[in-house]
Amino acid sequence: MRLDEYAAHDGISLASLLAKGKVTPRELGRCVEQAVAAVNPALNAVIELYPDALESLPERASATPFGGIPTLTKDFPVEAGRPAEFGSRLAQGFSAGHDAVYWTRLRKGGLVNAGRTASSEFGVPATTESPLYGATRNPWNPERGVAGSSGGAAAAVAAGIVPFAQGSDGGGSIRNPAAFCGLIGLKPSRGRVTGAPNANAPLLGLATAFMLTRSVRDTAVLLDLCHGPDAGDGYEIAAPAGTYRDAMQRPPRGLRIALCTKSWSGVQLDPEVAAATRSAAERFAALGHHVDEASPDFDYPAFLHAQKVIWAADAAAHMPAMARYMNRSLEEALGTSVYALYRWGLCISGAQLIDALAVYDRVTRQVGRFLAGYDLLLTPTSTILPEPIGTFDPNRAGIDADGVFDDLAPKETFTALFNATGQPAISLPLGRSWDGLPIGIQLVARFGREDLLLAAARQMEEELESAPGIWGQGRPAIHAGNF
Template structure:
């Protein structure tokens, strides 16, 4: 298979070719190798490929939904024995001790992990410019960033290296890179994708793992493969009525969609982002949905303070253990942003943490009541367009906790809330700036309603997919299909 032929397919398309015997998993692995060689020097998205994984790719497709497709995982602990360095000098050389349960399900469904992608340090900064591996660049304009923390995954998928890639989201870390790179990025409901064997959901319930994709059908199939609890989980989310792949075959009618373009943080929304969001609202209205401007009412400063406490307490709890394991100094090995968060976390009391969780509970109730009166909430994903590399340098001297969260604000104004409240949220690639940069919009549904999110996303996808590229956007400047 030629590289330009490979790069136009989503995962479902490649799986069809595998089923027909027109290509083999090993041949797809060679395509990934060629794509990395062609575009990664300009992007710095893929940290490494695993020679042993490439060598053992089969010559015959497996009888699974994805048949043996090669893909990439984030620089976090996902697959037993693989490097998981969190983009940090502190964790350099660390390896995952066990498989994530959801990843074993994806592997059973036909995915082969053949390498890892870059991340911001420990997933904290919203810019994938890590002290260990440097800056990852945007395929649409290599002078621009890819947000964070799943930035390498987003760049790799957008550039045609793989049809989809694994990421994780604790405040917008799947959705913002998807928006910056013109992809689909779903953050499932809390508990939909288990965090086992460690716990239901990392970061005190804020974080979840999933995939960045180019098509709604891939998103639906991947969620079908990996959702559901693991034995020993402390709680279990209600399962979907049917499959997500079946759900996207149904066209929603007359949905009540709340449009929110009020910046909860006060950060100014870029006019082009605002225009793209309003354009998306008009598209929903043209499809027969009822769109009205409305916003959930909650105390954003209190919510933000609670987020700072929870993130910092988590850093204070986990960084010393990593330092001991790797026999390194936290002070010497951490980048300045993560170190500032860690140091601030050392002074947090148990009472402060309990108070922060209580704030989250109140906000969750408020957002839940708002969504009880609306089927979906429509917002921008990020308040800004992809910024020039270095704009939010996470490793600059003198940054404190306030600076860390000020850097995050333009990207997390609309996303982090739903990590706190647990509702599913998806970023969709609906717009382009005058300079050709992708713009994403976010849809949020009631808790557990990924089926409605995906069905609505598919409804929009059908309206735009006749053009070239993902959702008719065309092809990025740096793309494997150009070689």
């Protein structure tokens, strides 16, 4: 298979070719290697390929939904024995001690972990520019960033290295990189993808893992493969009525959609982002849905303070263990952003943490009541376009915990809320700037309604898929299909 042919397919399309014997997993592995060689020097998206995984790819597809397709995982613990350095000098040389349960399900579904992608340090900073591996660049314009923290995954998928890649989202870390790179990025409902064998949902319920993709059908099938609780989970979300692949094929009718372009944080919304969001609302209206301007009413400053407390407490709880395990000094090994968050976390009391969780409970009720009146909420994903590399330097001297969140605000204004409240949210590639940069639009559904998100996303995708590229965007400047 030629590289330009390979890079034109999503995962389901590649799986069909595998099932028909028109290509082999081994050939796909060679395409991944060629794609990395062609585009990664300009992007710095892929940290490492695993020769043993690539060499063990068979000449015959497995009888699984994806048949043996190689993919990439984030630089976090995902697969036992694989490096998991969190983009940090503190964790350099660390490896995952066990498989994530959701990953074992994806692996049984035919995915092969062929390598790892760059992340912001411990998933904290607003940009994938880590002290350990440097800056990851945007395939649409390599002078621009890819957001964080799953930035390497987004760049790799957008550039055609793999059809989809694993990421995680604790405040927008799947959705913002997807928005910046012109991809589909779903953050499932809390508990939909188990955090086992560790936390039910990591980061006190804020974080979840999933995949960044090029097509809604890949997103649906991947979720079909990996959703569901594991034995011992503290709570279990209700299972979907059927498969997500079936759900996405049922076009929704007459949805009540709330349109919100009001910046909850007060960060100014880029005019092109605002225009793209309104354009997306008009497209949904043209499909027969009912769109009204409305916003959930909640105390954003209180919500933001609670987020700071929870993130900082988590850093204070976990960083010392990594330092001891790796026999390194936190002050010397951590970048300044993560170290500032850790230091602030040391001063947080148990009472403050309980108060922060109570704020999240209150906000969750408020957002839940708002969404009871609507089927979907439509917002921008990020308030800004992909920024020039270095704009939010996470390793600059003098940054404090407030500065870390000031950096995050342009990207988390519309995304972090739903990590707190647990609703599913998806970024869709529905906009472009005047100079060709992707603009992501976020859809949010009621808790547990990934089926509706995927159906609405697929309905929009059908309107756009006849043109070249992902959702008619064409190809990025740096793309494996150009080689």
